[in-house]
Amino acid sequence: MAAIAMPKSSQETLAKREKIVADLQKIVPGEGVICNEIEMRPYETDALTAYRQLPLVVVLPESVDQVSRVLKYCYDNDVKVVPRGAGTSLSGGALPLEDGVLLSMMKFNRILEIDFENRAVVTQPGVTNLGITKAVEYEGFYYAPDPSSQIACSIGGNIAENSGGVHSLKYGLTTNNLLGLEIVLITGEVIRLGGKHLDCEGYDLLALLTGSEGLLAVVTEVTVRVLQKPETARAALIGFPTSEQAGKCVADIIAAGIIPGGMELMDKLAISAAEDFVNAGYPLDVDALMIVELDGPEAEVDDLLQRVSTIAEQNGSSYLRVSQSEEERNTFWAGRKAAFPAVGRISPDYLCMDGTIPRAALPQVLQDMQELSKKHGLRVANVFHAGDGNLHPLILYDANKPGELAAAEAFGADILRLCVRVGGVLTGEHGVGIEKRDLMPEMFTEDDLKQQQRIKCAFDEKQLLNPGKVFPVLHRCAELGIMHVHQGQLPFPDIPRF
Ligand SMILES: Cc1cc2nc3c(=O)[nH]c(=O)nc-3n(C[C@H](O)[C@H](O)[C@H](O)COP(=O)(O)OP(=O)(O)OC[C@H]3O[C@@H](n4cnc5c(N)ncnc54)[C@H](O)[C@@H]3O)c2cc1C
DSSP states (O other), X not given: OOOOOOOOOOHHHHHTHHHHHHHHHHHSOTTSEEOSHHHHGGGSOOSXXXXXXXXXXXXXXXXXHHHHHHHHHHHHTTOEEEEESSSOOSSSTTOOOTTEEEEEOTTOOOEEEEETTTTEEEEOTXXXXXXXXXXXXXXXXXXXXXXXXXXXXXXXXXXXXXXXXXXXXXXXXXXXXXXEEEEEOTTSOEEEEEOSSSOOSSOOHHXXXXXXXXXXXXXXXXXXXXXXXXXXXXXXXXXXXXXHHHHHHHHHHHHTTOOOXXXXXXXXXXXXHHHXXXXXXXXXXXXXXXXXXXXXXXXXXXXXXXXXXXXHHHTTOOEEEEOOSHHHHHHHHHHHHTHHHHHHHHSSEEEEOOOBOOXXXXXXXXXXXXXXXXXXXXXXXXXXXGGGTEEEEEEEEOTTSTTHHHHHHHHHHHHHHHHHHTTOBSOSSSOOTTTTGGGHHHHSOHHHHHHHHHHHXXXXXXXXXXXXXXXXXXXXXXXXXXXXXXXXXXXSTTSOOX
């Protein structure tokens, strides 16, 4: 197991564990509080499995009132809280704290309203991403952001991570499809943001909450936009002799003014792992495979497919197959969507990186990544949302071999530094969590980070919500100029005020 510096555990909280559990059982009675070690084990990690920690206690509230009372209790008693959805975070966002309540939102699993007229769905946060599409598909609608984990991940987690998927190139990330939220602050206050209407006055707090990784508030209700399925959607598999040619083709397609519904790339290792796992019909004699989907009216799709295949030929493509049925299109995507578990079959462990780069830098970055692979002595399988420039290099390692996890992490950090160096960012959709926390200074200045923490302080001045995630250094809010006066008492009385 790997070690990462987390906020110092509060000995006072640990000593009061029994009382805290008893108090929480009064707020969430029945089976809503889990406190024995064996039953808490499933919560000790998320999809960043290199890190594990049992929480102080797991609480599964069923109503907004219970969430509000649990949070207020934690606020009054200085107890930390880690919100959790389905636990599929790849950046360790839902990793528990020894002295923190793990607040699972998975009992919030009902869709509350389907409003086709306003193209909106109101849902509880524990509903899965795919569950929303399933609820509206009988009328030809769907929810556009489609992370590969959509069968399992919760919409609350999607909001906290601003998740995307293969269709985000054309239809946007979670933030572009979110209309409204109900959130509960650490103080227990319940706040509503947005609604079914398109925009509202004042600060865009909806956008602020999206991607806030459980650091600002707990999401208890979500309103999202749903879309009507396009008249036609066809996907093409296009193979290339080299990844650099494929990368150049991606940049050329976008430069030609074409925005495909999805445009993904996989390298040789990822192609063969996915093909072995899913039998999607992928060619095995190419070095890079592009899956590109065009959607819209039939005549437009035919025209765009023609233009895309011409651009591919100009870039030296060696394979082209266009889906002839909806079933075949879904099979093309099935391989891509199963790429992570497929890679899990060829290596005992893998780390999934998530850097984003300007599209034009793709060929260079792919080349540099091969050099880094040699330097660190580890294989890398590349799967990425190529249209968005969002890379998902999967670094293959064996945690049982001494030093391999450390080497994989060093390799991953080098990849992310490379992304920043070419004008990109540390994360496209998986969040910072603990995984990229200590790399934040590569991207932001100390002043940038302080200003971001001032926003955190405005929501959670005691820093009880998911501390230890996102920010490499935790400043006390008083140091940042945010002072909280509680019953006439200032916190940190020793710090001079100006
Ligand atoms: C195989 C696999 C494939 C994946 N593919 C993609 C992909 O294509 N695109 C993509 O974007 N991601 C992908 N992911 C990552 C992951 O599924 C997403 O980040 C997802 O949004 C996490 O949702 P969750 O419900 O599992 O949240 P969790 O893992 O439980 O939590 C994630 C974060 O959200 C916070 N949180 C959860 N619920 C709430 C709430 N109600 N209120 C406030 N904060 C909350 C947590 O504190 C934590 O910081 C993939 C993961 C796996 C394992």
